[in-house]
Amino acid sequence: MSPNTNKKAGSRSIKTGNKTIGRTSAETSAALTTTETGSKKMSVEKLRTGISSLDIIAKGGLPKTRTTLISGTAGSGKTVFGIHFLAAGIELGEPGVFVTFEESVSDVKKNMHSFGWDLAKWEKEGMLAFVDASPDPHIDTMEAGGFDLGALVARIENAVKKVKATRVTVDSLGAVFSQFSDQSMVRGELFRIASALKLMGVTAVLTAERTDDHGPVARFGVEEFIADNVMILRNALEDETRRRTIEILKFRGCDHQKGEYPFTIVPHGGVIVIPLSAMQLSMKSSDVRISSGNLALDEMTGGGFFRDSVTLLSGATGTGKTLTVAQFLQGGTEAGEKCLLLAFEESRDQLVRNAKGWGFDFEKMEEKGLLRVVCDYPDVQGLEDWLVTIQSIINDFRPQRVALDSLSALENVGTVKAFREFVIGLTSFIKHQEITGMFTSTTGSLMGGDSITESHISTLTDSIILLRYVEMFGDMKRGLTVLKMRGSWHDKAIREFTIDKGGMQMGRPFRNVTGILSGSPVHVSPADIERVWRQFDSDVGDRRQVDKPSRS
């Protein structure tokens, strides 16, 4: 259906060129023509690939009926990308052809099975055809005189016709060079294949090797003749961790997002790009308040957290972060909301036991199906993979509240950049789903101070609650303050709180101490405080009102 119309549209703008020697028939000479972009069509149509995350950074998909070069070093995911492109098409009802120069067809089928793509089944159903151009070690071949790759072109055309393919993946161009001695011939013939693909009206992905993550686009200079569109896959080693990124280098005649985007390759998912900029733009805003699970904290935040807000809970070890999280989950389940706890610091049993100590029964909540606790070591996978895992858990469980304890545990899994991208990705994802989020972050020092986590993500979160130790006359007391809350009034006082069997008990503000946040509390006599307050007499009334302990 569409290939035919494409062909017609294409043939109008074709200018026959007669450059290569060894042109044979009408069909192949057509394959050698060069195309010019039609001037009457102002924009290049795009083909929605079906890899949703890729479509976002490609602003709609790959340019239709054109060839896109996917260049990357060994192990950067070129073949997976190429197959995913076809698989996503087949799921949309668009048949595809896979031309392999490297791996044998049976190897490709076997390797792709782990991604949940049953290539053999699709082949049987007539949705997928292979052109096996992989080198066969059992066949002895000798070169005697000039030749071309006319047979290969004919085979590709045959396969495209057979399944009525609209997508073609050629993997990989570099491997063709190793099969023949005459490199300039191969280069010419690849150009012919690329033009033939254009004429067939298919959208093609051609993969090519590069030796370096930041060097020339591809080996053998193949990009020179099929460089309408170039995408680069990188698998760079940074601080002993591998970080995959995808970059659209150019899309001739159409728009795309610029720069490198992290991506990951997951079983049963294939290539998943993490588009950061796209996610931030589409965030909604809600003025519905939800309970933090603690009445006093609700009052301090002016009535509770916003429905789609993300709160960062910062404090030193033992200040009550996990307690606040447990409270948050309790508040959710009491309101009949589904809650998800992602715990990276404590084991499941520990969490359940500790929660019991504060009067929260996690097991019962789980039985009711209102809570899901996911515990794992942060190091089991990279941050990109964590993001994808968390997203799929959220999509599966559909919680209204998500708590993550703690971000600091994840901080060391990847680079600073990767961590920031993870937080941006997660924050925007849960906001997009109108989920209320609570992340905890552990500060390095006991008294005051801030963590790297905070300085990196504080701008991304809507509210920040600080939990701090306050040393008073030889006693360690705990203090809590709402540092920031976007779009809402909040209590500015630093309140003392205690922890008992009933959880967090909010107390009075620290009235005669100053310098808590800087980590060096100084005691001030009540007379001094009175004097200071008198200087702002207009405020005094308001202040007093607010400072009244909310629980009496």
Add this chain to the structure above:
Amino acid sequence: MHEPHEAGGILSKYLLTLYVTGTSPRAQIAISNLERICQQELQGQYELEIIDVLEHPQRAEDEKILATPTLIKQLPPPLRRVIGDLSDKAKVLLGLEVRPQPAGSTTRPSAT
């Protein structure tokens, strides 16, 4: 085990297939080169099939042919492939494992 020898003949029959693209000059050159070599070296003891991959792409697919022209020697074993327009006679003979010999003497596939 049972190599098909022709009754009374001492030569194994050569079974050759030549894959070409259409009726291009290169295809023509390859065909005429091959016919000349066969006549000179194989004393007519051959069967040659010429396949146009544009008409029979599936045959090219089955045989995994990439380049044209490609000459395949199916018999006698071993299977051999020679690609190119066959203008280099010495290489063609090497590829087919035929030793060029003075007229009159026996031409046999080299021992394997």
